[in-house]
């Protein structure tokens with residue numbers, strides 16, 4: 001059933017309470033929608049939203065009431081797109097609700113967040129995991145919204161940007177709140193229940209929101225096309241209709257920084273001086289996979305840079321990754337391996353296009 005009480009782990013119960021709370025606040029959820037673990041038998045698999053019966057294009061699947069959102073009020077902040085300040089304010093709001101605990105108006109949401117595993121994004125990883133990811137990242141740039149240019153590194157950005165300007169105001173802010181506001185937030189808002197939807201890029205995106213996720217009165221989540229029974233609902237975290245235009249500046253590395261996972265294909269890498277590489281996976285009839293790269297405006301990186309990077313990544317693999325398995329937390333290790341693979345695949349695929 002859609003509340004997931006039939007699963008015997010505690011988080012599923014919290015998800016049921018979260019949905020009941022959303023319904024009590026004026027929301028709705030189509031009976032064909034289920035919020036559950038990707039594999040209900042595997043209590044380590046992630047939560048997402050699924051449909052358990054066919055849905056027609058345009059049908060309303062979820063109505064998220066405005067009253068359940070935690071949203072920064074001052075619209076001028078939104079207009080100026082002062083990203084760090086928005087996230088900072090949102091983090092402080094989250095802290096307030098967290099500390100109210102069961103007295104918070106958002107208690108069912110707070111209880112769900114409390115069940116989240118600690119350390120999902122690299123900024124919150126172990127020191128050894130952070131160090132290794134930093135090495136793997138090497139020379140691949142990361143976008144910084146504040147400077148609208150090359151950013152800090154994939155690991156230390158949270159400390160570099162938020163420690164001086166946000167963590168100490170009237171009180172002290174635990175970086176955990178900033179991490180939550182980044183990995184589950186929408187710049188100026190935390191949106192319970194809607195934030196159960198996972199990310200996909202490209203043609204797997206199958207849901208659309210209207211009028212806007214920032215609308216004070218809430219919004220609806222609709223099927224973008226006909227859906228089959230069992231499909232997971234997805235939207236793109238970097239091409240969502242109400243987000244800033246991030247598609248040209250934000251890619252696979254920024255996704256890892258902000259959400260703590262290596263996205264599925266297609267991938268996108270915005271390089272410092274070497275343009276943008278798009279990489280897609282092509283699955284043949286026999287199930288074998290190959291990768292195709294394209295470069296923005298046909299401008300591919302220099303061959304010399306590509307071969308140097310390939311060599312660098314091979315060295316990192318041999319000298320560091322291979323030797324780290326025993327002392328890096330499993331999730332971090334596996335994510336680093338995936339990321340290393342993503343960079344390697346991108347270089348292999350783009351090389352034939354480079355001069």
Ligand SMILES: C[S@@+](CC[C@H](N)C(=O)[O-])C[C@H]1O[C@@H](n2cnc3c(N)ncnc32)[C@H](O)[C@@H]1O
Pocket residue numbers: 046047048120183184185195196197198199200258259260261263264
């Ligand atoms: C807004 S939440 C989505 C709901 C989340 N899966 C949950 O269990 O509550 C964002 C987080 O979901 C996970 N996530 C989202 N899309 C994913 C994907 N395509 N693959 C793996 N993890 C994903 C990441 O941990 C990310 O930080």
